[in-house]
Amino acid sequence: MTELSTTAAQAVEAALGAGAAAAEAYASRETGREVRVHGGEVESLTAATQSGIGIRAWIGGRVGYAFGTDLSPAGVGAIAARAAEAAAVADEDEFAAPAEPAEIEALPGLSDPSVASWSTAEAAELALSVERVALAADARVAGVEQVVYADSSERVAISSSTGVAGEFGASDCFAYLQALAEDDGTRETGLGFGLARGPDGLDPEAIGEEAAARAVAMIGASKPSSRSCPVVLDPTVAASFAGLIGGTLGAAAVQRGRSPFAGRIGEELASGALARHDDGRDPEGPASAPFDGEGVPRRRTALIEGGRLHSFLYDTYTANRENRASTGNASRHGYRSQPSVSASNLVVSPGELSFEQLLRSAGDGVFVTDIAGLHSGVNPVTGVFSVGASGRAIRDGELAEPLREFTIASDLVAMLGAVEAAGAEARWVPFGGSVLTPPLLIGSMAVSGS
Amino acid sequence: MSELIDPAVASRVLGRALANGGRFAEVFAERRHGLTMSIDESRIEAVQSGAEEGAGVRVVEGGTTYFAHVDGLDPADLERAADEAAAALRGERREPQELRAVATTPVPIERRPEEVPAERKAALLRELDERARGQAAEIAQFTSSYAEARRQVAVANSDGLLTGDDRTRTRIGAQAVARRGDAVETGAETLGAHRGFELLEDDPGLIAEQAARKALTLLDAGPAPSGSMPVVVGGGFGGVLFHEMTGHGLEADHSQKRASVYVDKLGQQVAQPLLNAYDDGRLPNEWGSDAIDDEGTPTQKTQLIEEGRLSAYLYDRLTAERDGVGSTGNGRRESFRHLPIPRMTNTYIAPGDATPEAIIADVDKGFYAVSFAGGQVDPATGDFVFGVSEGYLIEGGKVTRPCRGATLIGNCLEALMAIDAVGDDFFMKTGICGKGGQKAPVGTGQGHVRVGAMTVGGTEL
Numbered sequence: 001m002t003e004l005s006t007t008a009a010q011a012v013e014a015a016l017g018a019g020a021a022a023a024e025a026y027a028s029r030e031t032g033r034e035v036r037v038h039g040g041e042v043e044s045l046t047a048a049t050q051s052g053i054g055i056r057a058w059i060g061g062r063v064g065y066a067f068g069t070d071l072s073p074a075g076v077g078a079i080a081a082r083a084a085e086a087a088a089v090a091d092e093d094e095f096a097a098p099a100e101p102a103e104i105e106a107l108p109g110l111s112d113p114s115v116a117s118w119s120t121a122e123a124a125e126l127a128l129s130v131e132r133v134a135l136a137a138d139a140r141v142a143g144v145e146q147v148v149y150a151d152s153s154e155r156v157a158i159s160s161s162t163g164v165a166g167e168f169g170a171s172d173c174f175a176y177l178q179a180l181a182e183d184d185g186t187r188e189t190g191l192g193f194g195l196a197r198g199p200d201g202l203d204p205e206a207i208g209e210e211a212a213a214r215a216v217a218m219i220g221a222s223k224p225s226s227r228s229c230p231v232v233l234d235p236t237v238a239a240s241f242a243g244l245i246g247g248t249l250g251a252a253a254v255q256r257g258r259s260p261f262a263g264r265i266g267e268e269l270a271s272g273a274l275a276r277h278d279d280g281r282d283p284e285g286p287a288s289a290p291f292d293g294e295g296v297p298r299r300r301t302a303l304i305e306g307g308r309l310h311s312f313l314y315d316t317y318t319a320n321r322e323n324r325a326s327t328g329n330a331s332r333h334g335y336r337s338q339p340s341v342s343a344s345n346l347v348v349s350p351g352e353l354s355f356e357q358l359l360r361s362a363g364d365g366v367f368v369t370d371i372a373g374l375h376s377g378v379n380p381v382t383g384v385f386s387v388g389a390s391g392r393a394i395r396d397g398e399l400a401e402p403l404r405e406f407t408i409a410s411d412l413v414a415m416l417g418a419v420e421a422a423g424a425e426a427r428w429v430p431f432g433g434s435v436l437t438p439p440l441l442i443g444s445m446a447v448s449g450s
Numbered sequence: 451m452s453e454l455i456d457p458a459v460a461s462r463v464l465g466r467a468l469a470n471g472g473r474f475a476e477v478f479a480e481r482r483h484g485l486t487m488s489i490d491e492s493r494i495e496a497v498q499s500g501a502e503e504g505a506g507v508r509v510v511e512g513g514t515t516y517f518a519h520v521d522g523l524d525p526a527d528l529e530r531a532a533d534e535a536a537a538a539l540r541g542e543r544r545e546p547q548e549l550r551a552v553a554t555t556p557v558p559i560e561r562r563p564e565e566v567p568a569e570r571k572a573a574l575l576r577e578l579d580e581r582a583r584g585q586a587a588e589i590a591q592f593t594s595s596y597a598e599a600r601r602q603v604a605v606a607n608s609d610g611l612l613t614g615d616d617r618t619r620t621r622i623g624a625q626a627v628a629r630r631g632d633a634v635e636t637g638a639e640t641l642g643a644h645r646g647f648e649l650l651e652d653d654p655g656l657i658a659e660q661a662a663r664k665a666l667t668l669l670d671a672g673p674a675p676s677g678s679m680p681v682v683v684g685g686g687f688g689g690v691l692f693h694e695m696t697g698h699g700l701e702a703d704h705s706q707k708r709a710s711v712y713v714d715k716l717g718q719q720v721a722q723p724l725l726n727a728y729d730d731g732r733l734p735n736e737w738g739s740d741a742i743d744d745e746g747t748p749t750q751k752t753q754l755i756e757e758g759r760l761s762a763y764l765y766d767r768l769t770a771e772r773d774g775v776g777s778t779g780n781g782r783r784e785s786f787r788h789l790p791i792p793r794m795t796n797t798y799i800a801p802g803d804a805t806p807e808a809i810i811a812d813v814d815k816g817f818y819a820v821s822f823a824g825g826q827v828d829p830a831t832g833d834f835v836f837g838v839s840e841g842y843l844i845e846g847g848k849v850t851r852p853c854r855g856a857t858l859i860g861n862c863l864e865a866l867m868a869i870d871a872v873g874d875d876f877f878m879k880t881g882i883c884g885k886g887g888q889k890a891p892v893g894t895g896q897g898h899v900r901v902g903a904m905t906v907g908g909t910e911l
Contacts, residue, residue: 038707044515044789047534051521052502065498069521079501086487086497089568093493120538145709145830180709180830187711189830223905226676256491257591258627338498376824376837377857381627382634386674386857386907388826388835405833407676407857407907448676448907 004029005167007071008159011055014080016161020057020087023080024098024160024294027053027071028335032152033120037127038144045120048152054335057083058098062090065338095320099294099330101163107281107290107298110170112198115151123149126204127175133208134179134192138216142182145189149175151199156289164295172286173198174430175207181215188221190214191236191370195286195430214369218390221402223449230365230420231408231445232358232394235427237368238348238440243432245412246278246343248380249303250329251318253341260383260413261309270307270416275349277302278313280328285345287434293332293339301327303346304416315341348437351422358423358441360397366447367392367399368408383412386448406449410442418443454614455479455505457549459525460606463507464546466532468608471541472509472516476607477532478744479505479523480786483564488595489575492583496595497568506786507531510768511539519787547610554741554748556616557734559646563598563620566647571596574622574650578658582626585662588669590634591627594658598647605746613746619737619891620649621880624658628665635671635854637664638823638839642880642891645735664840667852674841674856674908680816681858681904682809682844687821687879689894691901692727693797694825694834695862696720698885700754700762701780701792702769704829711832711863712760720760721866724802727755729764731779731795737880738796738893745781745790752778754797766792784888791886796893802872806898809871811847817906818842818849819858824881832862857907865901873897 001009008025015023029051036043053076054067064086068079127149134144151173159165176193192211194202233241253259261269280298282288291297294316302310314322315330318341330339353361368391378385386409393400410418423438460477467475481503488496505528506519518534520527563571575594582592597620604614621642628635639657643649683691696712704710712720731749733739742748745767752762765773766781769792781790810818818841825836838856842849878895 041512042514044517045538046789047518047537048787049520050504050787063495063497065496066500067498068501069503070501082499082501085568086499089487089497089572090495091493093495143708145707178709178830187831189709189828257629336500336502338496372828372833373824373826373835373837373857373859376822376826376839377835378837379636379855381636384855386837386855386909388833388857388859388907390833404831405859405861405905407835407859407905409855409857409907409909446676446909448905450678450905 002167004155004157005159007053007076008157011053011076011080012159012161014077015055015057015083018081018084020059020084022058022098022161024056025053026158026332026335028154028156030152030154032150034148034150035124035127037124037131037147040128042124052335053079054338055080055083056338057087058096059087061092061094061096062087063096064090067336095317097316097320098160098162099164099296099316099326102297104166104291104297107288109283110168110288111153112171112200114198114200115153115171115173118199123199126199126202129204130175130177130208133205134177134212137209137212140181140183140216140219141179141212143180145178145180147175147177158295160295166291166295168290170289171197173202175202177211179211179215181219183219186219188215188218195428218402218404221390221404223405224366224393224403224447225450226448228444228446230362231442232362232365232367233440233442234369235437235439236429236431237371238437239429239435240371240374240432242346242348242435242437244378246346246433248383248412249312250341251312251314254312255318255321258381264309266308268308269413270304270419272307273351274304274307274419276304277347278329278343278345279347280344282345284428285434286428286430287344292328293330296326296328296330298328298344313341313343315339343433346433346435348422350424350426350438352424353421355423355439358421358439359394359399361421362394362441363397365394366403367394385409385411406447409446409448415442454481454523454602454604455606457612459528460612461546461549463528463532464606464608466529467507467509467536468544468546470536470539471544472511472539474510474608475546476605477505477507477528478786479604481602484599486595486597487571488593489579490593492579494572494575504786505531507535508789509535509539511541515789517789546608549606549612550610552611552613554613554615556741557644557739559618561647563618563647574654577655578624581655582624582658582662585659586666588628588630588666589626589662590629594622594624597621603744611746613742615741617644617740618646619644620646622650622654622657624661626662626665628669630669633669635665635668637661640880642737643735644737644739668854671852671854673910674853675817675843675906675910676908678903678905680813681901682813682816682818683899683901684820685873685875685897686877687894688899689798689896690822690825690881691836692799692896693794693894694827696866697794697797698827699829699862700764702763702765702773703792705763706769706772709830715760718760719758721755721758721869723758724872725755725758725869726800727798728753728800729794729797733796736796736878736893737891743779743781744783747777747779747781749779749795764792764794766790782890784890788888793885793890794883794892796878798878798895799872799899801874801876801897804871804873806873806875809873809898809900810844810849813844813847816844818844827862834862835859853908855908859905859907865904868902869899870902871900873899
């Protein structure tokens, strides 16, 4: 056993020794670095190491959680004792229990050796080249607020008193920037980003050019007039909405009556062409892993098939409530968070139309390239939303003038029903979780401008 | 603070940090403890206790900051962080100045939350649950959370500063879901402060009733209007409008990169003369207050807008150096794992002399945004958006019907200039602000404020 797995196993023993009837420990160790550049210079270089453990303790149906950074035997013992104390405060819940062990199939390819082989100077040069590309792309690009490059390698080990035991390693890497375009006294911004498992997988040209193109495209933007019209969502925007819908398909929200999709399994919610699934083992998926946050194997779960709502997402607790199996969707944000249900990699199936054909199908409408205020403009219980947006007008089936300072409003269920077509080309987007989606054509949405 | 980091160890760590040169080095040490729990389906759950400690060491040379952070506060951990921070430098060794301890007065805490039994906190959540559900049978769901957090921090730097702070924050939140037939609505309320358990000794259950009442009110709501109209913004958390519209653009990192609409606008008239606004990290026991910022600079009160003129930016140490001014005590970091950046503390529009009634009475057809779910701004373009959590129509100078699903959208320069009335009913509320991947507790405040014209984005076209 590795040191990390040994620590996790010892933590489980310590929790049992502290009075827990059952226990689970999740330990992680991570090294990472981050480079920020601005104006041709490195603004900051960060080297990070962190490790910690989170312990869940059950006393009957009471469950408590404690986490900490002290991985010495005494430190782990203290965290285990706090977990047992926390359990004593919670109320009894007959469905609370650790996961049962299941065969975990290895998932190779999650670690990219280039994270380790690239020197920090090489990583900084990548970030600087992203900035140079953006500045050179168009004379109206007046600056770049910051290019951020970051990578990390993590090992995760899990152990439980029910016999769950697993460990894996994964790496990730991303770069993004905000380009500033100026013309006629107005200033516009544009985001460019790329993500991969290591720096070898990033394309600095594409990242820099995307930011420049997005910023320049917005110059001279005006408000659209208020109306209901067809809307085409860029993949970055479609991903944010897919993430929101994925959140409302988590069984925790559904079972507690806080999802607009509660009680609608089997209903036809969208056109037959629409399909969405969650896949925690997609080889390309940034969130892929052999097992989830409580050691249950990751898998593929169909959410919407042939336009019908097919399944919700479950962790062990929510699955117990319905006497069914977990779908391997217990997620954690590191050792500081206890597991909760959420999507892993959400995949929106592509359609057959090129982007140009999508625009032609829209005829006259709005192409939305950015949205803002998602965390405050959406009611996840009802699905009603109104968010700030910017983008381009679509006129006679082609992109026309840039548009800003407007809102798009609908509700998540109605929006799914109004998806008329999906583009053929999908892209992984790190917004709204981890989402693979093409651009989408929504038949009608309320656009509010002037 | 000396219990967090021994002065002799701090000196040695700073020396190692400057082993390969650097004009400035700093070690930031931190110990964090927290307890959170919630009630859902009338059951206490998600009881969680956390304890972390670690340190971040940075070395500044030229325009570059070299930063490393580690878990643990053993001398060996700190030295490892210093060595990693110094690894990429190639200059001559520099010697840090001798450390001089500077005493601070942490915000006073009357009743340490960690000394209050956890059962008492659970009982409090049960009381909130009963109070909310007691409002009406239509309250179908209620959740509430309790959070206490203590951050003990110490800062030592190569200029010889050794100081520290001890911060305890307590906060409860309540969210109600009301259901009548097919209509489902939510309401939320929070109460928080840089205080101990004494915060919750008055009548914490009130926020449960307020959350329930908001959700119940919305059951009768119609669609929100769309288009440009006068907007009256409520007191307290309505101050998030100023926080987003103007506060972020005044953070010096944005302005120095010209990524702010307030670049080169110091001294200019950016609002009507009736507007005065401040950032104040010393307001007693406020959510965004601390004795020092996370670079060891004492917090202060900074006037941002004086009679409508832009009067200051907000600085941390490095941005202040670049502009040749002093830090305003706004260098904040989420934890030892983050670099300090200029952040707001408690930001507010000072009270005016209008009554809320008079502010509304002057509006023929408009929108009344009592409170927000939150907001967002792009400081470079000034474009902002706010999600309204409780809003009403104003018709003929009177508040008529509630509206669901409204968003306010606009551009800061225009919207700030369009503020034409400021109310006398001032109060502060708590918020969690996100910037550059770091969260910080911030206070926002104001009395009622009227914006002459703003775009309301609803579904009623």
